[in-house]
Amino acid sequence: MEQEGVAPLLFTTEEYAARLAAARVRMQEQGLSALIVTDPANIYYLTGYNAWSFYTPQMVFVPLEGDMILFTREMDANGAFRTTWLPQENIVGYPERYVHRPHLHPFDWVAYALRARYLIAPATKGCVGLEMDAHFFSPKGYRSLVNALPEWTLVDCFELVNWVRAIKSPAEIQLMRKAAVVTDRAMRAAQEAIAVGTRQCDVAAAISQAQIKGTEEYGGDYTAIVPMLPTGESADTPHLTWNDEPLKADQAMVVELAGAHHRYHVPMARTFIPGKPTPQLAHLAQATDHALAAVLETVRPGAPVQELSQVFNRTLFEYGYEKASRIGYSIGVGYPPDWGERTISLRSEDQTILTENMTFHLMCGMWMEGYGYEVSEAIRVTDTGVETFTSYPRGLIHVGDGGSAPGSLLGNPGERAVHLSPGAPAEAQPVDEPRRPATPRFGFTTPTESTMTGSISIVARNAETADSDPARPTVSPLDSLANDPTPEPPKETP
Numbered sequence: 001m002e003q004e005g006v007a008p009l010l011f012t013t014e015e016y017a018a019r020l021a022a023a024r025v026r027m028q029e030q031g032l033s034a035l036i037v038t039d040p041a042n043i044y045y046l047t048g049y050n051a052w053s054f055y056t057p058q059m060v061f062v063p064l065e066g067d068m069i070l071f072t073r074e075m076d077a078n079g080a081f082r083t084t085w086l087p088q089e090n091i092v093g094y095p096e097r098y099v100h101r102p103h104l105h106p107f108d109w110v111a112y113a114l115r116a117r118y119l120i121a122p123a124t125k126g127c128v129g130l131e132m133d134a135h136f137f138s139p140k141g142y143r144s145l146v147n148a149l150p151e152w153t154l155v156d157c158f159e160l161v162n163w164v165r166a167i168k169s170p171a172e173i174q175l176m177r178k179a180a181v182v183t184d185r186a187m188r189a190a191q192e193a194i195a196v197g198t199r200q201c202d203v204a205a206a207i208s209q210a211q212i213k214g215t216e217e218y219g220g221d222y223t224a225i226v227p228m229l230p231t232g233e234s235a236d237t238p239h240l241t242w243n244d245e246p247l248k249a250d251q252a253m254v255v256e257l258a259g260a261h262h263r264y265h266v267p268m269a270r271t272f273i274p275g276k277p278t279p280q281l282a283h284l285a286q287a288t289d290h291a292l293a294a295v296l297e298t299v300r301p302g303a304p305v306q307e308l309s310q311v312f313n314r315t316l317f318e319y320g321y322e323k324a325s326r327i328g329y330s331i332g333v334g335y336p337p338d339w340g341e342r343t344i345s346l347r348s349e350d351q352t353i354l355t356e357n358m359t360f361h362l363m364c365g366m367w368m369e370g371y372g373y374e375v376s377e378a379i380r381v382t383d384t385g386v387e388t389f390t391s392y393p394r395g396l397i398h399v400g401d402g403g404s405a406p407g408s409l410l411g412n413p414g415e416r417a418v419h420l421s422p423g424a425p426a427e428a429q430p431v432d433e434p435r436r437p438a439t440p441r442f443g444f445t446t447p448t449e450s451t452m453t454g455s456i457s458i459v460a461r462n463a464e465t466a467d468s469d470p471a472r473p474t475v476s477p478l479d480s481l482a483n484d485p486t487p488e489p490p491k492e493t494p
Helices: 013-029 040-047 074-080 106-116 121-125 139-148 160-164 170-193 200-213 232-236 279-298 305-317 463-468 477-482
Strands: 032-037 059-063 069-073 091-094 127-130 154-156 253-261 264-273 328-335 338-345 359-367 372-381 386-388
Touching (some): 013 032, 032 040, 032 121, 032 160, 059 106, 253 372, 264 359, 279 305, 338 359
Antiparallel strands (some): 253 264, 264 328, 328 359
């Protein structure tokens, strides 16, 4: 493979060739004679094409043999050679008259263009794969292909290219490390902006500036998701953005954001509070931080993904909580509306085996009634364990006094994560709140609990395995919390 475009190569021609070869191996295994790629992240991954043109239909046609062809809007095709390595004759633009027409679709024209290039008949030797769950592949586009290409057997490719992307190359890891620096700076900008009386929108503005500015050496990209800032009682719900309301004293703000560099994303979530947390929030933060630390201790090549979920929930159960949703997902290249790869999910049903240079967002969000807590780490599976991309303190972070909570857990880029001591900013008090019962799919029987202490005892279905697990605390977390000498932070004056 040789570069024929004018774009500076982000990766070597050998790496792009390896990506295409890996995709074609999967195509053969799935009985595909051709593949139609519509996900902008996958188009970027295979060709390097990078523009905000995905709001109109576009695709890359990938035959089992021969050259790939990029089809996009004519005005975009005219400049596509500035970002992709493809030769100009393999960049084809459909006419402007096909954009946003009620009875026409650009794929009508694309189908004719493929036929004119004699590419229809060779693809009839097998099935033609479609990215049926891609965000920008519409039902109308699918119908156009079905009607215009009756010779083809169109089938779902089941995120074929996404799975090729799951294991990162050394060059990709380096880009993610650069993105992580932007992530840290954006979170620092959030921490510096959060104060009593500051509007949520002003915090979002500070984050956005840091995300785009990047560092003195390199800039940041626009991110696939805007900053998310669930605040106060609304922190019991994920994926909320911001409004223009000022932050109040003792009101926690969850910040979830990402740094991006050359489309590679490194997300992070932290929870800040200008004041003193409630006992319930402090207890929840303590539980979630320890569960995340236990997961980091478990990450290693060869470990099944479901083990991470089981360790998280086992640790969480020690505090009387349960998390039904997944605790993370694969990350890398991202375009709106998502920075996830839509492949591996860290949950008890996923049997994927961890492999070196897989990258994930460990998203440990806990959403209760009227309050919530989020903490996350973007990680790489190393040859022996785990690398956390960022180094931002974990724990419930106090703002207004210029520092984070004493005893916060820290990320350790380039090192194996260490299960540290509790990092709650305030002494946990007995918690009296309803708990959902344990469910068999998490591997535990229904716990017995004491409403006086808030503690629970858990009987594992496989007690021998649970007792021998090195990530399992040797001392009850609630007991260790009660003996924690960390002083309570001083109250702040609004």
